Amino acid sequence: MIVTALPNPGNSSKFHVTANGGEFVVAMSFTLCKKIWKFVDSDTELAAAKELAEAIVSRHDPKLPFKPLYIFAEHNTDVSFAATIQQIRKQGMDE
Numbered sequence: 001m002i003v004t005a006l007p008n009p010g011n012s013s014k015f016h017v018t019a020n021g022g023e024f025v026v027a028m029s030f031t032l033c034k035k036i037w038k039f040v041d042s043d044t045e046l047a048a049a050k051e052l053a054e055a056i057v058s059r060h061d062p063k064l065p066f067k068p069l070y071i072f073a074e075h076n077t078d079v080s081f082a083a084t085i086q087q088i089r090k091q092g093m094d095e
Contacts, residue, residue: 015049029073059092
């Protein structure tokens with residue numbers, strides 16, 4: 001799996017993911033990254049995006065395409081990064 005940061009004119013963080021079953025983008029809001037999860041720099045955000053992508057791929061049905069965009073923000077994500085990863089690995093992402 002390859003995860004690369006996308007240039008973004010806004011303040012959210014976006015990452016392009018290429019996996020065996022296809023491609024998708026992971027987007028994380030500024031508030032979630034900086035204020036709730038308290039990521040300190042872009043390297044930490046990239047590491048988090050890799051973990052999120054791995055969790056998404058681990059529960060994805062290979063018969064179906066990936067959604068083009070997975071959005072993580074304060075209104076749809078747990079306040080704990082570890083809990084978010086655990087939830088995705090257990091339940092997958094809502095389609």
